[in-house]
Amino acid sequence: MEMRRFLKQLALFALACVLLYPLVVVACSIILPLSFVKNVKHPLGGNGHMRTRLAELKGHGPVDVLFLGSSHTYRGFDPRIWEARGYSSFNLGSSSQSPVQTELLVKEYLDQLEPQLVIYEVYGVLGNLDGVESALDLIANRKVDLASLEMVLRVKNMLAFNSLIYGATRQLLGVDRSFNEPLLNPPDQYIPGGFVEHDETAADTTATVRTTVGGPKAFQWNAFQRTLALLKVQGVRTVLVEAPTTRPFNTQLHADPSEVDQWLRERPDLLDMNGAAGLVDSIHFYDHDHMSQKGVVLFNNALINTLAERHLLPRSR
Amino acid sequence: MLFNSIDFGLFLPIVFILYWWVGGNDLRTRNVILLISSYVFYGWWDPRFLVLIAFSTLVDYVVGVRLGSTSDERSRKFLLWTSLAVNLGLLAYFKYSNFFLESFVDAFSLFGQRFSVERLNIILPVGISFYTFQTLSYSIDVYRNKMQPTKDPVAFATYVSFFPQLVAGPIERAEKLLPQFATLRVFRYDKAADGVRQMLWGLFKKMVIADNCAVEVDRIFGQYHEFSGATLLLGAVLFAFQIYCDFSGYSDIAIGCARLFGFDLMKNFAFPYFSRDIAEFWRRWHISLSTWFRDYVYVPLGGSRGGTAMKVRNTFIIFIVSGFWHGANWTFLAWGALNALFFLPLLLSGRNRNNLRTVAHGRWLPGAGELVRMLFTFFLTCVAWVFFRARNMDQALGYLKGMFTGSYLEIVGPTMQSLPYLLIFFLLLEWTGREHEHALQRTGDRWPKPFRWSLHIGIVSLIGLFMATGETPFIYFQF
Numbered sequence: 001m002e003m004r005r006f007l008k009q010l011a012l013f014a015l016a017c018v019l020l021y022p023l024v025v026v027a028c029s030i031i032l033p034l035s036f037v038k039n040v041k042h043p044l045g046g047n048g049h050m051r052t053r054l055a056e057l058k059g060h061g062p063v064d065v066l067f068l069g070s071s072h073t074y075r076g077f078d079p080r081i082w083e084a085r086g087y088s089s090f091n092l093g094s095s096s097q098s099p100v101q102t103e104l105l106v107k108e109y110l111d112q113l114e115p116q117l118v119i120y121e122v123y124g125v126l127g128n129l130d131g132v133e134s135a136l137d138l139i140a141n142r143k144v145d146l147a148s149l150e151m152v153l154r155v156k157n158m159l160a161f162n163s164l165i166y167g168a169t170r171q172l173l174g175v176d177r178s179f180n181e182p183l184l185n186p187p188d189q190y191i192p193g194g195f196v197e198h199d200e201t202a203a204d205t206t207a208t209v210r211t212t213v214g215g216p217k218a219f220q221w222n223a224f225q226r227t228l229a230l231l232k233v234q235g236v237r238t239v240l241v242e243a244p245t246t247r248p249f250n251t252q253l254h255a256d257p258s259e260v261d262q263w264l265r266e267r268p269d270l271l272d273m274n275g276a277a278g279l280v281d282s283i284h285f286y287d288h289d290h291m292s293q294k295g296v297v298l299f300n301n302a303l304i305n306t307l308a309e310r311h312l313l314p315r316s317r
Numbered sequence: 318m319l320f321n322s323i324d325f326g327l328f329l330p331i332v333f334i335l336y337w338w339v340g341g342n343d344l345r346t347r348n349v350i351l352l353i354s355s356y357v358f359y360g361w362w363d364p365r366f367l368v369l370i371a372f373s374t375l376v377d378y379v380v381g382v383r384l385g386s387t388s389d390e391r392s393r394k395f396l397l398w399t400s401l402a403v404n405l406g407l408l409a410y411f412k413y414s415n416f417f418l419e420s421f422v423d424a425f426s427l428f429g430q431r432f433s434v435e436r437l438n439i440i441l442p443v444g445i446s447f448y449t450f451q452t453l454s455y456s457i458d459v460y461r462n463k464m465q466p467t468k469d470p471v472a473f474a475t476y477v478s479f480f481p482q483l484v485a486g487p488i489e490r491a492e493k494l495l496p497q498f499a500t501l502r503v504f505r506y507d508k509a510a511d512g513v514r515q516m517l518w519g520l521f522k523k524m525v526i527a528d529n530c531a532v533e534v535d536r537i538f539g540q541y542h543e544f545s546g547a548t549l550l551l552g553a554v555l556f557a558f559q560i561y562c563d564f565s566g567y568s569d570i571a572i573g574c575a576r577l578f579g580f581d582l583m584k585n586f587a588f589p590y591f592s593r594d595i596a597e598f599w600r601r602w603h604i605s606l607s608t609w610f611r612d613y614v615y616v617p618l619g620g621s622r623g624g625t626a627m628k629v630r631n632t633f634i635i636f637i638v639s640g641f642w643h644g645a646n647w648t649f650l651a652w653g654a655l656n657a658l659f660f661l662p663l664l665l666s667g668r669n670r671n672n673l674r675t676v677a678h679g680r681w682l683p684g685a686g687e688l689v690r691m692l693f694t695f696f697l698t699c700v701a702w703v704f705f706r707a708r709n710m711d712q713a714l715g716y717l718k719g720m721f722t723g724s725y726l727e728i729v730g731p732t733m734q735s736l737p738y739l740l741i742f743f744l745l746l747e748w749t750g751r752e753h754e755h756a757l758q759r760t761g762d763r764w765p766k767p768f769r770w771s772l773h774i775g776i777v778s779l780i781g782l783f784m785a786t787g788e789t790p791f792i793y794f795q796f
Contacts, residue, residue: 002506003337009510016770017777024778036734038529038783132786156323159786 069121079193091194127216416645502579512576519569546723
């Protein structure tokens with residue numbers, strides 16, 4: 001009897017929590033300044049112009065090349081250069097995009113964009129990312145749906161979970177509908193096709209950089225493998241590319257290689273573009289792992305040439 | 318497996334179901350389920366640790382049985398020393414080898430002999446200081462004929478490895494906990510419900526207060542030479558909250574969890590920051606360890622029965638040994654010695670048992686005098702905590718120098734805006750519950766259900782909204 005009573009009360013309490021918790025999250029986020037509520041964030045617009053990028057995708061037709069990955073991607077692959085070389089493309093990179101978010105975006109846009117070639121930008125820490133920053137970016141700037149919920153359940157983070165509740169409420173109430181993300185956010189400028197141009201050079205990119213590497217998180221590694229498998233099943237040629245970073249960053253990254261890094265090094269189809277484009281740290285980067293526009297031009301042309309030499313480029317539509 | 322992890326969130330209900338349903342009314346089956354669960358829980362960190370705990374258990378079980386079967390004093394002494402040598406030897410090897418090695422090298426360097434020795438690559442098994450002391454208390458009590466040795470190896474192994482309190486206490490005495498494994502536990506609603514409340518409060522303390530304070534404390538201690546005296550004082554105060562909420566949070570979860578299985582563990586913290594002097598503080602802080610040292614070290618040394626010199630000696634021994642138990646670092650020894658210095662004036666003047674009742678007993682608010690004494694005691698503990706938190710003596714002394722000589726006209730507040738409000742909420746609930754077993758017990762007993770549930774759902778919400786989102790182990794696991 002006592003056990004039955006205990007379990008009943010516990011179940012009722014759990015139910016009450018499940019029902020009331022979202023209300024508390026929303027109420028706190030509305031009543032209190034968002035900076036006060038530690039585990040709710042809503043980066044509308046965000047750092048990577050994801051809102052504009054996804055808005056541009058509405059009604060967008062097929063492309064020859066699709067770029068996937070983190071800020072190295074949306075700041076590194078310039079569709080204008082590819083267009084000038086005869087290839088249509090779209091850059092679907094986003095801020096700190098981890099494999100879980102890449103998988104979500106690929107599932108959502110692969111059929112629409114029908115790329116012949118996917119360039120998946122990778123580097124050693126890709127399996128170590130917790131995926132939270134990118135999850136918040138997608139929650140705030142993309143529609144909230146079941147795929148968002150699935151992403152949050154994979155990321156397993158309270159900040160992402162609360163932000164999903166808050167983001168869904170804002171979407172339901174249409175609060176963000178009137179938000180217009182500025183295309184120019186100096187020194188960043190959004191370029192149609194998903195690219196963000198940064199026309200500055202850093203004063204000092206040679207400082208030693210500390211990166212954290214180690215074994216991959218299982219959920220990220222599985223998402224990465226699922227995405228590669230999906231692209232293979234769909235018959236899309238996929239090239240893994242390591243975008244250039246400054247020498248100190250790159251040295252540090254590979255000094256103590258992660259398991260993912262070692263796995264990548266063993267793949268014959270990995271294109272490590274470090275050193276391949278003749279970039280100079282002090283001229284072609286604006287911080288330790290992002291290229292300035294001068295670097296982007298050199299890198300993209302070098303990459304296209306490399307792909308052409310290896311007969312990996314698609315036929316232009 | 319951490320209490321504040323998803324793994325434990327799944328593990329606990331599974332064990333609960335197995336224990337009460339599969340275990341049925343068979344005592345032995347239930348103990349076996351608890352034993353297996355405890356080994357799974359402990360092996361989750363590193364399966365190699367299981368060999369160590371099994372060995373320690375086996376030694377003390379055999380020692381206990383043999384002690385019970387012989388009255389020859391020489392044999393009994395040999396058996397006791399065997400237990401002491403094995404348990405303290407394991408502890409010394411795993412915890413103190415590198416400390417002794419480095420101290421040895423440092424000592425020689427004082428005489429101009431310089432040589433370097435590589436640190437031994439030893440992994441400190443989680444919780445070894447806790448279960449070692451627990452098994453030791455059994456052997457000593459059997460030797461002293463304070464209790465009969467158990468002849469049930471399963472019950473004894475479960476007593477040593479009981480998962481709620483295995484890795485960070487409370488350090489239970491065999492005479493209190495072991496008989497509970499020999500009695501069929503009966504499920505009681507009130508006990509289990511209060512256990513859940515205590516677990517909830519423990520999780521709040523750990524995940525909201527301790528983990529968020531930790532971020533600020535790491536920042537301030539990491540860059541202490543850049544901050545003003547006021548900021549350094551704030552850092553010490555926040556560390557006081559961090560260490561208390563981290564450790565007492567663990568104890569709350571452990572005690573509450575044990576109650577779900579029908580067990581009663583001893584109270585480990587009794588709202589120590591509401592103490593009016595250091596003696597009261599030490600009666601309320603880490604009670605299971607303090608009383609362990611009192612009964613197995615302080616009293617055998619003569620306690621406070623002898624003259625002044627003996628009292629001073631014994632006080633220093635017990636505090637310094639307690640410091641050393643926490644870690645192999647001079648900072649812990651300094652922390653112990655400083656607490657001895659704070660405690661001695663009270664002992665020598667016979668005022669160490671002045672404050673036996675809870676502060677403001679039966680009243681809502683303390684008197685002005687009580688408040689001043691509480692704040693002064695808290696300040697003393699904060700000064701001592703600087704040694705506890707510092708990486709080495711240089712950092713501790715530099716920090717204290719900055720705290721006492723730096724400017725109090727400027728202060729860098731916490732980066733987390735909501736932290737002061739969360740601390741106020743925490744202190745209010747602790748204050749209202751200070752005469753009870755835990756902060757939420759009073760609300761559980763007296764408040765009408767709608768108010769009680771509102772408060773508890775509010776605490777759940779605060780955990781969700783303000784918890785640290787990374788995995789954060791408990792500080793005391795390293796001891």
